[in-house]
Amino acid sequence: MNDYQLIILADDKQVVLERILQVTRYRGFLINGINAKVNTGTHIGTIELMVSSDRPIELLVDQINKLIDIKEVKVDSKTQQSTA
Amino acid sequence: MVIEKKQTGGSLLFDVLQQHGVQHVFGYPGGAIMPIYDALYDSDVEHFLCRHEQGAAFSAVGYARASGKVGVCLATSGPGATNLITGLADAMADSIPIIAITGQVATAAMGSDAFQEVDIFGLSLACTKHSFQVTNVNELENVLHQAFAIALEGRQGPVLVDIPKDIQLATVNAVLNDAVNLQNKVKLPPANVGKAIALLSQAKQPVLYVGGGVGMANAVDELREFVKATALPSVSTLKGLGALDPDNENYLGMLGMHGTKAANLAVQESDLLIAVGARFDDRVTGKLNEFAPNAKIIHFDIDTAEINKRRAVDSAILGDLKVNLPALSVPLSIKPWQDKCRQMKHDFGWQYDHPNETIFAPAVLKEISEKMPKNSCVTTDVGQHQMWAAQHMSFQDPSNFLTSGGMGTMGFGLPAAIGAQISRPNDCIVTVSGDGSIMMNIQELATIKRFQLPVKIVLIDNSKLGMVRQWQDLFFSGRLSETDLSDNPDFVMLANAFDIKAKQITLKNEVSAAIEEMLDHNGPYLLQVKINAEDNVWPLVPPETANDKMMEST
């Protein structure tokens, strides 16, 4: 299993978090932690997602990027480490 | 042009639909969508009442696939909305642009377990490309414009718009903005084809692997030009059928679980696979790590997430196929390989000689394919008859073969044919179904009756859930569990009850005349073709097996 931290910028819509969690679970990533806040000035939400999986993180990044309300997905490289 | 008009949310819906060119919708009314149905009463949009919301969803899918336009379906809240789910999942798996409009309980009642309240917005997350719930009538117009844009742009797909009852009734000062540009394709950087050209010119045994994306991208002409320039041996997925010219000498047919021996062997032996709008589905690849084991991969797609999803690629060409395919059109010198592929195509061609008097379904479907008018459209259900149709009928365009590919949904064929017939009233629409599948949306015969749709229904009747029976025989020691349908209804009588002309045939010598009678008949027609319950679909690549280890008829 590898651990990753994703930093996701999204339009501030109620359902965005649900969409991200659904895709993350469906694509085979375990959620270890989540941190989400909204910048009321810009209406942009920032979601930090800690996940682990045997699957390459690009698979999840590509799928989250496909969600319509997502602006950007970054993998925090410092957090990429193998726990296997 | 901007028009201002005071109206209800419900009537605004139909104005926006018309603005996007929607003439026909499929649906079923109910409490929470009554204001929309009331607005429909005054609208020029034509509504087709289906007899189950699943039928409405599949008719919208068939409409979209046969015409290239967006299909639209309507349903009420709760059970009406959940009945759409299978159709949405099917459209999602096959990337079909449909818009589902659902009524919802009034905003004040939402979240209170109100009568016929279900969280369809929540349910839609896993089976739509995107979904909306409109909680302010002033957002309705923009949401609908976005729904069309999202359904059509990039990789197409289904969009759901959930509209609470009070929003349908609310007055809105609508500003009918110009419809947003629908061709606003996802912006991708220009593809770098240098590496792909190098791979292609070095390859000695390249194969072109064509998927449903070609039809979706409207790139059939570009693909055929590409094939002309390169003379590549080519294979197709189920959903790609029709994209390649079936009469091209280098075309080897469908690959995968029920693919032709020539197609599967060529792919397994290839040193370069050029995947175009295809996604390495498990029904195509068989055992993934033994699929085309020596091949490098060039992958053309519009969806970044398909690249490296199941098979690592050597060159990815992202973006519009219409632009990118011509960039790779280079002449190749691969004559020995072409000769070998053509030889395999010749050596492993289909056999239609079949002993005894009982009817051989592959031969029937081939004959229908040859006799039906040009530009006919065939839909199928799911099972053996579907695979026989894919193997033995031929199509000049993907919009002429509509089958549930990704989801494999029984019940697809009849309502999809209804949608196809409504979108193409002058074309012959044939649906090939099985005695199991047809019962899954049999109520749609009433839709055919009401609108006098001249759909031709070819019912391949083996009195079994044939495909499951085949697997039970081959892989579960012949323990036939729950696959017997020998107590089927009298299908001829059933069709007649809906004023549909019908005939049953059981012998080979009845086939030709019956096909002609069906095709010559002006209205709807059901031809029940009784076949041997033990007939199997061949070849068959068993599950988790490499594609060159196919089982063949003995």
Ligand SMILES: Cc1ncc(C[n+]2csc(CCOP(=O)(O)OP(=O)(O)O)c2C)c(N)n1
């Ligand atoms: C909705 C749905 N339920 C179950 C299945 C599983 N399934 C696949 S093929 C098949 C049998 C289909 O029987 P029939 O329509 O008679 O076609 P045949 O295989 O006999 O040609 C079944 C049950 C499915 N694909 N879809």
